[in-house]
Amino acid sequence: MTNVLVPFTTGVEEIEMVAVVDLLRRADVMVCMASLDGQPVTGRSGICINADAALADVAGQGWDMVVLPGGLPNAHLLRDDANVKAVVQRLRAERKSIAAICAAPTALAAYGITENRRVTSYPACQPEMEALQPSSVYVDEAVVEDEFLITSRGPGTAIAFALRLIARLCGEQQVAEIKVSIVA
Amino acid sequence: MTNVLVPFTTGVEEIEMVAVVDLLRRADVMVCMASLDGQPVTGRSGICINADAALADVAGQGWDMVVLPGGLPNAHLLRDDANVKAVVQRLRAERKSIAAICAAPTALAAYGITENRRVTSYPACQPEMEALQPSSVYVDEAVVEDEFLITSRGPGTAIAFALRLIARLCGEQQVAEIKVSIVA
Numbered sequence: 001m002t003n004v005l006v007p008f009t010t011g012v013e014e015i016e017m018v019a020v021v022d023l024l025r026r027a028d029v030m031v032c033m034a035s036l037d038g039q040p041v042t043g044r045s046g047i048c049i050n051a052d053a054a055l056a057d058v059a060g061q062g063w064d065m066v067v068l069p070g071g072l073p074n075a076h077l078l079r080d081d082a083n084v085k086a087v088v089q090r091l092r093a094e095r096k097s098i099a100a101i102c103a104a105p106t107a108l109a110a111y112g113i114t115e116n117r118r119v120t121s122y123p124a125c126q127p128e129m130e131a132l133q134p135s136s137v138y139v140d141e142a143v144v145e146d147e148f149l150i151t152s153r154g155p156g157t158a159i160a161f162a163l164r165l166i167a168r169l170c171g172e173q174q175v176a177e178i179k180v181s182i183v184a
Numbered sequence: 185m186t187n188v189l190v191p192f193t194t195g196v197e198e199i200e201m202v203a204v205v206d207l208l209r210r211a212d213v214m215v216c217m218a219s220l221d222g223q224p225v226t227g228r229s230g231i232c233i234n235a236d237a238a239l240a241d242v243a244g245q246g247w248d249m250v251v252l253p254g255g256l257p258n259a260h261l262l263r264d265d266a267n268v269k270a271v272v273q274r275l276r277a278e279r280k281s282i283a284a285i286c287a288a289p290t291a292l293a294a295y296g297i298t299e300n301r302r303v304t305s306y307p308a309c310q311p312e313m314e315a316l317q318p319s320s321v322y323v324d325e326a327v328v329e330d331e332f333l334i335t336s337r338g339p340g341t342a343i344a345f346a347l348r349l350i351a352r353l354c355g356e357q358q359v360a361e362i363k364v365s366i367v368a
Contacts, residue, residue, distance in 0.1 A: 015343075015366075018202045022229040022339065033231070040234065045206040047217070048234035050224065123367065142367075155206065156343060156368025159199075182199075183307065183326075184340025 002029045002169050005063045007055050007084050009036045013071030014043040016101050019158035020067050020165065026181060027166045027174050034058050036081055044071040059087045065169065066091050070102020070122060070154070079107035088113060092148070097168055099150040101161050108149070109133045118146040122154050159184060186213045186353050189247045191239050191268050193220045197255030198227040200285050203342035204251050204349065210365060211350045211358050218242050220265055228255040243271045249353065250275050254286020254306060254338070263291035272297060276332070281352055283334040285345050292333070293317045302330040306338050343368060 004024055008017055017033075024031045035041045038054030066087055068078055078084045088111055091098055100108050105121040108114050109132035116135045126138050142157040143150065143164045150168070152161035163184070167175045178184075188208055192201055201217075208215045219225045222238030250271055252262055262268045272295055275282055284292050289305035292298050293316035300319045310322050326341040327334065327348045334352065336345035347368070351359045362368075 014202045014206045015199070018198045018231060019339075021231055022198045022227075025229045043206075045209045047202060047205055050232035050234075154365075154367030155203075156363070156366040159340060159343075179340070181338075182340040183338030 002064050003062060004029055004031045004065045004067060004169070005034060005058065005087065006031060006067045006069065007034050007036070007078055007081070007087075008041055008051075008069055009074050009077045010041060011071045011077075012041055012043045012049075012069050012074040013102055013155055014045055014047045014049065015155035016069040016071065016158045017043065017049065020069065020162045023159065023162035023166060023178060023182070024169075026178050027170045029166070029169055032058055036077065036083075044074070055081070055083045059083045063087065063091060063096065065097040065099060065165065067165065068100040068104035068107055070100075070104045072103055075103035075107060078104060079110050085111055095148060097148050097150065099161070099165055101152040101158060102154050105129060105151045106132065108151075109136065113149065117149050118144050119149070119151045120144040120153055121151060186248050187246060188213055188215045188249045188251060188349075188353070189218060189242065189271065190215060190251045190253065191218050191220070191262055191265070192225055192235075192253055193258050193261045194225060195255045195261070196225055196227045196233075196253050196258040197286055197339055198229055198231045198233065199339035200253040200255065200342045201227065201233065204253065204346045207343065207346035207350060207362060207366070208353075210362050211354045213350070213353055216242055220261065220267075228258070239265070239267045243267045247271065247275060247280065249281040249283060249349065251349065252284040252288035252291055254284075254288045256287055259287035259291060262288060263294050269295055279332060281332050281334065283345070283349055285336040285342060286338050289313060289335045290316065292335075293320065297333065301333050302328050303333070303335045304328040304337055305335060
């Protein structure tokens, strides 16, 4: 079974969170929604979503991919969390996939993960992305892939982002089937 | 303030639910997520979302629009709920807007709301839509509008659907601003 970790906390962008989890689960990927304290999370639009686990309790497990959703302050709180940083750096060392959308790619930039990589983010975050990692190449595309790294821009690109994650984990045939099932 | 009621229950399609609520709230519309019993709801992909209210406690309030999200058994449970039927029929009598996506347009068809109307739904529901209301005209488009009625097809059309609801409630300028803010 393929296992994906999605850390999230207060102010998460609900569409970004839900599109990733919903579509990966449709592809039979095991997804763990891990809030920083294990408690339910209220997103930036006031929608309260339960967590499957507390991040500290599951961060050390084996993960094929970690996905950071956006929304504020979620993206900043994830960036500053020691467990998020540790699991991202461990997956990098293990050559696993690392993904982030909207404001969350700034956390990856802060960790050094985007150095020399093609990246995107929420448009307003471009100056921060470039200041944190001047060697990264910022691209104005809905989803940008560079080896282990997948980044995307906002709620309007969340479904395209989730489909690229499925392509990487499960292949293009699975993407084609999911697209039919969701009328995309 | 514009007020929108979104009834939901077990098996709701999470992207459809969250896209509507998130984007309407970005447009400063007051949205009430009303579960049938007021308790949190676990959707078709296992994501548990809190409710703002129990439907019975708020159905009698003044609403500018009711939106039925899809997913099963959610759409069937909504169809068979007396409060959902009553609020839809009252809004119809008040000439307010009525919207549904995915499997939920079948509830509107069962209530007679789609009679003589252009409609769409999740593709697999087309035979049921036509059997329930032979006078309706089924259209293969992402979002179909006919006077008071707005219908749509699935998770992949949920953002387009939510944007058409915003257009109706808040105007095209608001849609343009939301599209920029979500990178759509």
